Amino acid sequence: xxxxxxxxxxxxxxxxxxxxxxxxxxxxFEIRDAVDGVEAVEVTQTWQPHIILMDIMMxxxxxxxxxxxxxxxxxxxxxxAVTAVIDSRVEDNMSLIGVDIYIHKPIDRELxxxxxxxxxxxxxxxxxxxxxLTKKIALNPFNSDIRSFKTIFDIVDAESMMDFGMxxxxxxxxxxxxxxxxxxxxxxxxxxxxxxxxxxxxxMSIIVEExxxxxxxxxxxxxxxxxxxxxxxxxxxxxxxxxxxxxxxCVRLSKPQHVKVIEKEIQKFGEKISETNTEVKATNQNIQExxxxxxxxxxxxxxxxxxxxxxxxxxxxxAVEYIxxxxxxxxxxxxxxxxxxxxxxxxxxIIENNPTEENFIYFSNAVLNVYVRAINNLFEFTALAxxxxxxxxxxxxxxxxxxxxxEKIKMLIIxxxxxxxxxxxxxxxxxxxxxxxxxxxxxxxxxxxCMQIEAIIDDKHVDADDENDxxxx
Amino acid sequence: MAKKxxxxxxxxxxxxxxxxALGEMIHSxxxxxxxxxxxxxxxxxxxxxxxxxxxxxxxxxxxxxNGLDLARAIKSDERYKNKPLIILTTESxxxxxxxxxxIGVTGWMVKPFSDEKLVKSLKIILGV
Numbered sequence: 001x002x003x004x005x006x007x008x009x010x011x012x013x014x015x016x017x018x019x020x021x022x023x024x025x026x027x028x029f030e031i032r033d034a035v036d037g038v039e040a041v042e043v044t045q046t047w048q049p050h051i052i053l054m055d056i057m058m059x060x061x062x063x064x065x066x067x068x069x070x071x072x073x074x075x076x077x078x079x080x081a082v083t084a085v086i087d088s089r090v091e092d093n094m095s096l097i098g099v100d101i102y103i104h105k106p107i108d109r110e111l112x113x114x115x116x117x118x119x120x121x122x123x124x125x126x127x128x129x130x131x132x133l134t135k136k137i138a139l140n141p142f143n144s145d146i147r148s149f150k151t152i153f154d155i156v157d158a159e160s161m162m163d164f165g166m167x168x169x170x171x172x173x174x175x176x177x178x179x180x181x182x183x184x185x186x187x188x189x190x191x192x193x194x195x196x197x198x199x200x201x202x203x204m205s206i207i208v209e210e211x212x213x214x215x216x217x218x219x220x221x222x223x224x225x226x227x228x229x230x231x232x233x234x235x236x237x238x239x240x241x242x243x244x245x246x247x248x249x250c251v252r253l254s255k256p257q258h259v260k261v262i263e264k265e266i267q268k269f270g271e272k273i274s275e276t277n278t279e280v281k282a283t284n285q286n287i288q289e290x291x292x293x294x295x296x297x298x299x300x301x302x303x304x305x306x307x308x309x310x311x312x313x314x315x316x317x318x319a320v321e322y323i324x325x326x327x328x329x330x331x332x333x334x335x336x337x338x339x340x341x342x343x344x345x346x347x348x349x350i351i352e353n354n355p356t357e358e359n360f361i362y363f364s365n366a367v368l369n370v371y372v373r374a375i376n377n378l379f380e381f382t383a384l385a386x387x388x389x390x391x392x393x394x395x396x397x398x399x400x401x402x403x404x405x406x407e408k409i410k411m412l413i414i415x416x417x418x419x420x421x422x423x424x425x426x427x428x429x430x431x432x433x434x435x436x437x438x439x440x441x442x443x444x445x446x447x448x449x450c451m452q453i454e455a456i457i458d459d460k461h462v463d464a465d466d467e468n469d470x471x472x473x
Numbered sequence: 474m475a476k477k478x479x480x481x482x483x484x485x486x487x488x489x490x491x492x493x494a495l496g497e498m499i500h501s502x503x504x505x506x507x508x509x510x511x512x513x514x515x516x517x518x519x520x521x522x523x524x525x526x527x528x529x530x531x532x533x534x535x536x537x538x539n540g541l542d543l544a545r546a547i548k549s550d551e552r553y554k555n556k557p558l559i560i561l562t563t564e565s566x567x568x569x570x571x572x573x574x575x576i577g578v579t580g581w582m583v584k585p586f587s588d589e590k591l592v593k594s595l596k597i598i599l600g601v
Binding site for chain 1: 482483484485486487488489490493532534535536559562563564565566567568569570571573574578579580581582583584585586587588589590591593594
């Protein structure tokens, strides 16, 4: 097979640039771009890509609509959804049209390359490293009645892990299944298990056993497994479909079923989602009301915030690595923020002398929102952009109340000055000095400070139930 | 005499919110709070003997030096081995906590922190 054709669909110029930079490092891919769903469909008809990296939120035609049209015409094209929203209902909907592979923002460069390499290798049909055995002794703790063969992958390096990823992908690709959309998550989990095992110098194997209906994928290690937090959270998603025992981790996956895509089913899903949304809103309203009745108000941390606060990355990216892959125009835009830092200080001193509601709102629009727009162009800093955007909304909402309270004005000005200095340091360490070993060194902390500032100004307590109790050792 | 608490965090905003949370303890003279933005500066001052503390509060992710590496360096020094050191971070992974525990860290608190819980914990540790 000649080069594989990879189409990158994203409405943001910078996002396309970043994805291109990441994919350029892969061998054997020819890459093209499209700026929205309409162009993606057009390019697909003339160029017929093998793989599409599809942004979901786009103007004109979104990623879901475009994927639906493309999958109907070309069911073999592999579509990978690129999204910041992790919503099981959206995933169910995508699964119905045959999209089961995801890349979540903020993106993990290594994981993207790993997925594309695995899929690419599978498409090229270059199998290797598999051994078929005939011994019928079940290793998995789920089911001893397995068929008479096993597939064993000796995980000695990233390449052998890729053999496994490509094998698993091949089992599910293009089957338009509803039975299991967990194989993509399984690929991620086993990849992370390998990364953890590799760090600890473990000898690892993956043994796949199967019954008529299910695959049992068991990873074996030398020693008892102590899971990293993120892994343990991911495995929880498998519920009873996963077992961990001493030195093995086993996941059970339903084999793919062929399901025809019917418009009505999708429509039904849409109706269910809107029903659920109404229910969720009603529940939130009730919670809110209950809280307000209580003596002490609490600044509740919702699930999206919790996720951004505790996000972790498999590989730490250094500032040097990050900048080397970033487009020049993006860097320029970030460096231009130096002028906004001046505005930040300038407007705060205006507010100090004239703390009107209008001036607080002006700070939100002229400073915070400009920062949000610039940081939004960077895939990796979702938490930072989200934090600033929430702060901007909060400032506008509270401008009137704060402007009438001299204590709060003073406090908010000081805290905003500190936040501004933190952002200046962030730009310095990542984009100018490039001296940090982890580009995400401040994201969560910054977000946490913004939440805390909101709580202070609102006279509330930030509380995460038991999560923020001091844990004594 | 006021107990000396040092907080090391690369974020000015975190230090400012901690100062606000501990405001009452500071104003009533129970504690004196000193802050460091760069863990290397603190480590240097402690090693040279020009700095000392009754309780150290440290972040984990800092550009110059990881808080757990800082804790390891401090805890290997006989002068500070038995002094309380708490970690205040957004990191909540059990694996990292385990590392902290092995180093000899006193406690682990997750950001965003509750003012009340921070004050309560400090009072327990300092016995005030």
